[in-house]
Amino acid sequence: MPAPRTARAVARREITAAILEAARAELAANGAAALSLRAVAREVGMVSSAVYRYFPSRDDLLTALIVEAYTALGEVAERADAKAVKGGAGPGQRWLATARAFRRWAKRHPHEFALIYGSPVPGYAAPQETVQQAARVVLVLAGILRDAAAAGTLGALSRPLPRPLASADLRATAGITDDDDPGDLPERSLVLMTSLLGATTAELFGHLVGTLSDVDAWFDASVTWVAGIAGLTV
Amino acid sequence: MPAPRTARAVARREITAAILEAARAELAANGAAALSLRAVAREVGMVSSAVYRYFPSRDDLLTALIVEAYTALGEVAERADAKAVKGGAGPGQRWLATARAFRRWAKRHPHEFALIYGSPVPGYAAPQETVQQAARVVLVLAGILRDAAAAGTLGALSRPLPRPLASADLRATAGITDDDDPGDLPERSLVLMTSLLGATTAELFGHLVGTLSDVDAWFDASVTWVAGIAGLTV
DNA sequence: TGTACATCAGTGAACGCGCGTTCACTGATGTAC
DNA sequence: TGTACATCAGTGAACGCGCGTTCACTGATGTAC
Numbered sequence: 001m002p003a004p005r006t007a008r009a010v011a012r013r014e015i016t017a018a019i020l021e022a023a024r025a026e027l028a029a030n031g032a033a034a035l036s037l038r039a040v041a042r043e044v045g046m047v048s049s050a051v052y053r054y055f056p057s058r059d060d061l062l063t064a065l066i067v068e069a070y071t072a073l074g075e076v077a078e079r080a081d082a083k084a085v086k087g088g089a090g091p092g093q094r095w096l097a098t099a100r101a102f103r104r105w106a107k108r109h110p111h112e113f114a115l116i117y118g119s120p121v122p123g124y125a126a127p128q129e130t131v132q133q134a135a136r137v138v139l140v141l142a143g144i145l146r147d148a149a150a151a152g153t154l155g156a157l158s159r160p161l162p163r164p165l166a167s168a169d170l171r172a173t174a175g176i177t178d179d180d181d182p183g184d185l186p187e188r189s190l191v192l193m194t195s196l197l198g199a200t201t202a203e204l205f206g207h208l209v210g211t212l213s214d215v216d217a218w219f220d221a222s223v224t225w226v227a228g229i230a231g232l233t234v
Numbered sequence: 235m236p237a238p239r240t241a242r243a244v245a246r247r248e249i250t251a252a253i254l255e256a257a258r259a260e261l262a263a264n265g266a267a268a269l270s271l272r273a274v275a276r277e278v279g280m281v282s283s284a285v286y287r288y289f290p291s292r293d294d295l296l297t298a299l300i301v302e303a304y305t306a307l308g309e310v311a312e313r314a315d316a317k318a319v320k321g322g323a324g325p326g327q328r329w330l331a332t333a334r335a336f337r338r339w340a341k342r343h344p345h346e347f348a349l350i351y352g353s354p355v356p357g358y359a360a361p362q363e364t365v366q367q368a369a370r371v372v373l374v375l376a377g378i379l380r381d382a383a384a385a386g387t388l389g390a391l392s393r394p395l396p397r398p399l400a401s402a403d404l405r406a407t408a409g410i411t412d413d414d415d416p417g418d419l420p421e422r423s424l425v426l427m428t429s430l431l432g433a434t435t436a437e438l439f440g441h442l443v444g445t446l447s448d449v450d451a452w453f454d455a456s457v458t459w460v461a462g463i464a465g466l467t468v
Numbered sequence: 469t470g471t472a473c474a475t476c477a478g479t480g481a482a483c484g485c486g487c488g489t490t491c492a493c494t495g496a497t498g499t500a501c
Numbered sequence: 502t503g504t505a506c507a508t509c510a511g512t513g514a515a516c517g518c519g520c521g522t523t524c525a526c527t528g529a530t531g532t533a534c
Contacts, residue, residue, distance in 0.1 A: 008497060008509070015510090031356040033267060036487060049489080050511045058488065118353030120439055122265040134441070158462040165452045170445040190436075190445060191456045197441070198432020202424075205354055207368070207431070211404045211424060218399045222425045228392040229459040242476070242530060249477090270520060283522080284478045292521065 016054050018044050023061055024068070031111045032121065037061065059124060066130050069112040074136025076105045081140050091148035092227050092234035098140055099196050099223045106200045113204060117197060135173060142174035142189040148232060149182060155231035161187055188230040195226045250288050252278050257295055258302070265345045266355065271295065293358060300364050303346040308370025310339045315374050325382035326461050326468035332374055333430050333457045340434045347438060351431060369407060376408035376423040382466060383416060389465035395421055422464040429460045 022043040026035050037058050041048040055061045080101030084094040106113040116134070126134075148154040166186030176185050199222050202208050203215055212218050224234045256277040260269050271292050275282040289295045314335030318328040340347040350368070360368075382388040400420030410419050433456050436442050437449055446452050458468045 006498065011497095011510085031353075033356055037489090038487065046510095047512055048487095049491090049513080052489075053510055114353040117435070117439065117441070119265075119348040122267055126440070131444075138445075157459065159455075159458050159468070161455055162451070165446050165448045165455070167445055167447050186445070187452060187455065190442070190452065191433075191459060193441075194432035194436045194456065195429045195460070196432070197436055198428035198430070199425075201351070201435055202428045202431055205351065206360070207351070207427075208424070210365075211372075211401055211420070212399050213401050214399045217396070218421060218424065221393075221395055221399070221421065222428065224393050225391065225425060225463040226429070226460075229463050234393070240531065245477085245530095271522090272520065280477095281479055282520095283480080283524090286522075287477055 012054075015044075019051060019054055019061075020064060020068070023065055027065055027111050027115065028109065029111075032062070032065075032115045035062070035065075062121065062124065063127055063129065065112075066116055066126065067133055069109070069116045070130060070133035070136070072109075072112070073102070073105055073116070074133055074140075076101050077137045077140045081144065090233070091144050091151070091153065092232040094144045094147075095141070095192065095227050095230075095232055096220070096223055096234055098137075098144070100220075102137065102196055103200050103203075103219060106204055110204055113200070117201060118205070138189055138193045139174055141192045142176065142185060145185050145188055145192075145230060145232070146174075146176060149185065153233065154182065155228075155233065156182075157184065157188075157231065158229070160184070166190075192226065192230050196223070199223070246288075249278075253285060253288055253295075254298060254302070257299055261299055261345050261349065262343065263345075266296070266299075266349045269296070269299075296355070296358065297361055297363065299346075300350055300360070301367055303343070303350045304364060304367035304370070306343070306346070307336070307339055307350070308367055308374075310335050311371045311374045315378065324467070325378050325385070325387065326466040328378045328381075329375070329426065329461055329464075329466055330454070330457055330468055332371075332378070334454075336371065336430055337434050337437075337453060340438055344438055347434070351435060352439070372423055372427045373408055375426045376410065376419060379419050379422055379426075379464060379466070380408075380410060383419065387467065388416065389462075389467065390416075391418065391422075391465065392463070394418070400424075426460065426464050430457070433457070 019040060022040045023035065026039050026043060037051050037055075038048045040061070041051045044051075051061075055064070077098050080097045081094050084097040089097065106117075145154065161184045164183060164187075170186045174186055174189065199219055203219070208215060208218075227234045253274060257269065257274045260273055260277060271285050271289075272282040274295070275285045278285075285295075289298070311332050314331045315328050318331040323331065340351075379388065395418045398417060398421075404420045408420055408423065433453055437453070442449060442452075461468045
């Protein structure tokens with residue numbers, strides 16, 4: 001993003017940011033369903049039609065928020081893993097740290113989480129733009145498994161895969177080569193990802209209400225158990 | 235439900251059923267967000283205000299659909315498990331059969347699935363009425379684990395729980411007694427449940443698009459791996 | 469069996485609301501000469 | 502440095518839409534005597 005020179009460009013950047021911030025606030029307060037262009041415009045203090053100078057439609061505004069949410073969560077996961085690595089943690093501890101950070105972010109941003117991992121918004125098709133950011137969390141998990149494999153500490157599966165199931169696309173994106181792959185790293189990454197998603201979704205969407213006396217401890221236990229199926233030792 | 239005697243009572247039953255069916259169709263076609271009393275009334279062929287003779291508000295109609303969805307899914311899970319039992323399947327196979335049935339139902343009823351396991355509807359609080367039906371699936375899973383424990387085939391956990399985390403409520407509902415419980419059956423049941431939920435959610439909400447060449451096979455592998463962490467052998 | 473009254477189902481109009489989006493406009497900012 | 506024109510941001514009014522819910526009403530069904 002080149003530094004804006006003219007007054008107009010400066011204003012455009014600032015107002016775009018103000019609109020996004022208002023939208024973020026609206027989303028955090030009332031959820032995606034209640035997010036309307038008019039409400040955002042009201043909060044920014046401009047007339048609703050003026051927003052169209054910045055976002056061509058409500059869907060584009062929504063897309064921007066989705067990308068923001070994926071980006072924020074991706075960064076959180078990457079930072080948590082990097083910090084664990086810096087602290088000398090092994091793959092199992094890295095997975096635990098990443099999973100905890102994922103959950104923490106989700107609990108702090110429930111509406112953002114629901115926006116990206118909840119029910120698809122009807123009539124809304126995620127543009128390619130979001131896919132790249134959406135992949136970041138699972139790439140962190142794949143990286144952990146890759147490192148474990150490279151270090152030779154990755155356990156065998158209770159039952160091996162009959163054949164590779166991941167698309168070439170995923171293997172390439174995850175940077176998995178024949179060298180460090182026992183043949184099922186992408187599949188293991190996805191199991192970690194979906195288990196993490198399931199535990200977090202269940203908690204946030206209210207499916208654990210009344211079932212557990214200590215959700216924190218259960219989450220940790222769950223993540224630890226799940227580590228085992230991917231061959232990680234916590 | 236006593237047999238209706240008067241013409242009025244007969245009509246009331248039939249029309250209530252017709253409204254629910256129209257609502258179900260509307261939900262299946264366009265999702266919960268698009269489900270409006272007026273649309274339902276239109277489909278049934280009556281004026282919108284007439285629906286108020288049957289459901290006091292839109293939320294009550296929504297609640298009825300939620301209960302229906304939980305009930306349908308609960309029945310599907312129970313039937314799948316019962317059928318596996320009848321076929322002489324052990325706990326591991328019963329879990330696999332139940333998980334597959336869960337996924338199949340979800341894929342056939344994506345909007346119903348999203349209604350109960352997707353983003354919470356803002357401003358809507360699930361009444362007690364739904365809770366009982368909602369518990370059925372996890373109770374099936376708990377039952378499988380209970381039988382495995384009773385048969386002595388339940389494996390030990392890679393890492394035991396530090397202390398029980400389930401509420402007394404859950405233990406009681408799941409019919410788990412000190413006899414057949416190694417001390418962590420409810421917690422294991424919830425891990426099965428959330429993993430299953432995560433895999434299904436990820437697939438249905440589009441988070442696996444482009445990552446797998448064969449989602450069916452991956453789901454089976456995932457479920458099989460997850461079985462191991464709960465101590466089941468598939 | 470017949471009559472008088474009470475209950476209920478469905479109608480049609482209306483209320484007030486908020487939404488996304490368009491459009492002609494005014495005035496400020498930027499640019500080319 | 503100054504002028505003439507082009508670009509852009511924001512305004513305010515309007516369009517058409519669908520929503521949940523209320524209300525007074527008509528006519529049919531049910532019930533008590």
